[in-house]
Amino acid sequence: MKNMAVAAGAKGRIPFREYRTWYRLTGTPGRGRPAVVVVHGGPGSTHDYLIGLSSLSEDGWPVVHYDQLGNGGSTHLPDAGADFWTVGLFLEELDNLLRHLGIADDYVLVGQSWGGMLAARHAADRPAGLRGLVIANSPASYPLWRQEMEVLRAALPPGVDATLRAHEAAGTTHTEEYAEAVRVFNDRHVCRVRPLPPAYVASVMETANDPTVYHTMNGPSEFHVVGTLKDWSVEDRLPDIAVPTLVLSGRHDEATPVTVRPFRERIPDVRWEILEESSHMPHLEEPELFHATLVDFLKSLDDRRSDG
Template sequence: MWREMRPDNRYEVPVGAHKVIAYSFGTGDDVILCLNGGPGLPCDYLRDAHSCMVDEGYRVVAFDQLGTGASDRPTDTSLWTIERYVEEVETVRQTLGLGKVHLLGHSWGGWLGIEYALTYPENLKTLILEDTVADIPHLVSELERLRSALGSETVAMMQKHEAEGTLDHPEYAAAITILNYRHVCRLPEWPAPVKRSLDDWNMGPYCTMQGPNEFLYTGNLKDWNRIADMGKLKMPVLITVGEHDELTPACALRMKMALKNAELHVLRNASHMPFYENPTDYYPVLTGFLNRHRSSR
């Protein structure tokens, strides 16, 4: 089960003209390299949910992506592209000498993980895609379906504010809050690592790449779709998704059907963060998959 742990090591990794901060827990040849969501979130919420995998004999590495957490925070919007982030991941892997890794991507980190896997497949033992998608246009249609459950008048209100650019209006913010508690994290009190990440959200990368909130995609990834290319991936893939996830089970199934060697688990009583919402079901799925594909004990 997850718990907050102090990292065994903290690294400064040069990435171009900047630096990112990486954290390492445990030892061993089997490395889980975590790519957290956002874009623009510090890695706290995903790092603290997975550092406990040291109990299973894994080394766990996470890092604050450029623009987040303790890493440098440049304001040059040209840096906020998925292609540049792929090279950032590869720089971290090489600099820390991680070798072939189990790459675990959550949400936006899953999009990044897919792009990395297609670019550097030889560097992966497995790919773990958590609460993520490979087809943003399909996701947008699913988000419209989730929004429609709020009722036609509420959806019309949201569309009006989106058209007028008044996304800070209290009634629009209230609708987003309801959706977040339904489809992002269904716990009445969100865990401390989640709060820390959200309180330190850099909206620069997020707005540039995704959009102003979790249910409106306007950024440079709004047309991103890698479904047609996923059949090229040969490594074992684990897909997990919460039954109430904003990145829905239908999105997860779309990935599974495109892959050659994948298993899919829908986790009950959970939305976008099953590792916090339903750890009893989540961790056995993750541990079982990793143990079937580990290279050392």
């Protein structure tokens, strides 16, 4: 990690176009292990719910968290139109972050949910400094995601899906009754820990405070995807990924095996692990197993570097 532009423990806001991207670096760069860059989900969430990954720094991997444009500590743009919020925008922001922090020549991406799709798309362009890729709880395409949401909705307790659909048809997804029905789904398929972990709640609140990106690109809920991403897929680019890849998902995940399987089938060098007691947040639901699995993968990258 030569020419690192920031010191250990740094955080701040870096310029991106005429805006700012918030970041935080945990650990000391330049000691032989690549930086682990954490790409959060949403789109329109924040880094908070993934902050536990900073513990990787204790084993020598510098960890970079950042808030994608539109939320958290980065520039908010509540008046930006749908044509502004594109996959290309967030790919450009990620590239800008890597360059600014001086880690573009030696890094690993850990993308969660939407962040995993974004990371996969980034990796498909074969950036020279990318050493490995982790795709956690991500679908390979939104059409597959929407297809599987129908299956999960049909299995909800009696009356819940009917309530959801009534509000979706009426355009009243902002109501408390809709929110209560959404929670039934989320309790099964998003985060099964009770009480909800504070880090997760922090990201949920940030998204609720400014839902611009989430509502524009996704929609009003995880399973009612009517935003600009509804037809987006990375399936056709997966064969272009040329680095070792770890795919993670939960047994009760809203990213069902049907949505995840294309990663295993199309990425040349890939392994897929399913965490049996988790849904969409295994890093919070089974943190010790998640951490151990991640560390094992990162150490395997060390071994490849030594062999090379």
